[in-house]
Amino acid sequence: MSKTTLVHTKRLSPTHIRELHVYYEPGRINYLTYAQKPKGIYFDARVFQQAQGQSFKVHSIRPCQSDPGGSGYLLVAPLTTYRPSLLKAVQARVEETAERLHALCDRRGDAAFAELKALLCLEEGVS
Structure with a gap:
């Protein structure tokens, strides 16, 4: 199983970056809510605080006014x-459309989410 999940990084501001990841999730249980995360391939957008020229980064967990979201x-x-x-195919699709995906993440909202889903999601019946 592939351990490398990072596909693309973009600097959003002098203090924030967004990373696009694609990974396989074998299906785990959230022990706080006991909800099962389904098995499958996931697209994940993560925002970090990272000053230009520094190598370390801090995950932005909660959105705030200065966080680009x-x-x-x-x-x-x-x-x-x-x-x-299939994992490689989705990773290639994210690499090809990375700038468009970043723009959709910036827009947020239901319309942007629907467009993001249509761009990335594969046809039904994949197993």
């Missing part, structure tokens, strides 16, 4: 078994 994850392809070829 646009964080979250989306189930792209529900799977019953791990498929490396």
Whole structure:
């Protein structure tokens, strides 16, 4: 199973960056809510605080006025078994459309989410 999940990074401001990740989630339980995260391939946008020229970064957990936002994850392809070829295909799609994905994350809202989902999600019946 691939451990490298980072596909693209963009500097949003002098203090913030957004990373786009694609990864396989084997299905785990959230022990606080006991909710099951479905197995599948996920797209994840993460915002970090990182000053220019510094190597360390701090994950921005809660949005605030200075935080550009646009964080979250989306189930792209529900799977019953791990498929490396499908993971690579989704990673390639994110690389090709990275700037458009960043723009959609910046827009936020229901329309942007629907467009993001249409751009990334694979056809039904993938297993």
